[in-house]
Amino acid sequence: MSIDVKVLFFGEFRELAGGSEFPQTLPLARASLADLCELLRTRNDQFLRILADPDLVIAVNQVTIDGDCKLQDGDEIAFFPPITGG
Amino acid sequence: MIQVEIQQQEFSVESEWSNAVERGSGKAGAMVAFTGIVREYSLTENVHSMLIEHYPGMTENSVYRIVERATERWELIDIVVIHRVGHLQCGEQIVLVLVTSTHRQEAFQACEFIMDLLKTEAVFWKKEFTSSGSRWVRSVKNDYARRKNWD
Numbered sequence: 001m002s003i004d005v006k007v008l009f010f011g012e013f014r015e016l017a018g019g020s021e022f023p024q025t026l027p028l029a030r031a032s033l034a035d036l037c038e039l040l041r042t043r044n045d046q047f048l049r050i051l052a053d054p055d056l057v058i059a060v061n062q063v064t065i066d067g068d069c070k071l072q073d074g075d076e077i078a079f080f081p082p083i084t085g086g
Numbered sequence: 087m088i089q090v091e092i093q094q095q096e097f098s099v100e101s102e103w104s105n106a107v108e109r110g111s112g113k114a115g116a117m118v119a120f121t122g123i124v125r126e127y128s129l130t131e132n133v134h135s136m137l138i139e140h141y142p143g144m145t146e147n148s149v150y151r152i153v154e155r156a157t158e159r160w161e162l163i164d165i166v167v168i169h170r171v172g173h174l175q176c177g178e179q180i181v182l183v184l185v186t187s188t189h190r191q192e193a194f195q196a197c198e199f200i201m202d203l204l205k206t207e208a209v210f211w212k213k214e215f216t217s218s219g220s221r222w223v224r225s226v227k228n229d230y231a232r233r234k235n236w237d
Contacts, residue, residue, distance in 0.1 A: 011211035086204035
C-alpha cells in the first residue's frame with residue numbers, strides 16, 4: 001500500500017532541481033513529511049542540497065509547516081526559498 | 087469589493103481607476119493608487135529585466151490575506167491588487183494597489199500598508215537579469231523594517 005504525492009520546487013530551488021514538479025510515491029507505513037524529505041535526499045545531489053538549505057521553507061497543501069506531519073494521498077508538498085515579496 | 091489578480095499580462099491603471107470610480111460612485115470620498123515599476127538599479131548592477139515567479143493558489147491566498155487585514159484595520163469601500171508575474175523588462179509595471187474609501191486617511195494608509203506587506207508576506211520570488219548575469223533576490227532589510235512599522 002502506498003500514497004502518491006506531488007513535490008513542487010519554486011524559485012532558485014526549481015532551477016537547482018531541474019524542474020518544478022516531481023511526483024513521488026511513499027509506502028503507507030513511511031508516509032510522513034520527514035519520510036518524504038529522507039526519500040528526496042537519497043534521490044540526487046540537487047535534492048540533497050535543497051533539503052540542506054538553512055533557509056528552506058516547506059508548505060504542505062499550500063500551508064507552511066514547521067516540523068513533521070502525516071501525508072495523505074494527493075498531498076502537495078512545496079519546497080522553496082524565503083519569499084521576496086511583490 | 088476586493089479584487090486580486092495575479093497575471094502575466096500588462097494592466098491599465100486608467101481602466102482599473104475608471105472601474106473603481108464606477109463601483110464607488112455615491113459612496114467614495116477618496117481613491118489612492120500605487121504602481122510599482124521595474125527599475126534599472128539594483129544593489130550593484132544595472133538590471134535590465136526581472137523574472138517574478140509565484141505559487142498558483144498560495145500566492146493569491148497570501149495577497150487576499152494581506153488585503154483582508156487592511157479591511158480589518160480601516161473602513162474601506164474597494165480594493166484592487168494586480169500583481170504581474172513572468173518576465174518583465176525595465177520600465178514595466180509590476181503591481182497596482184488601488185484603494186477606495188470614504189476619507190483620504192484610510193485610503194493613503196491602507197495603500198501603503200498593503201504595499202509594505204506585499205513586499206514581505208506575498209508569495210513571490212524574483213530573479214534579476216543584468217548585463218553580467220543573473221541572481222535570485224534575497225529579502226531586503228528595509229522592507230522588513232517598514233513591515234514592522236505596522237505592528
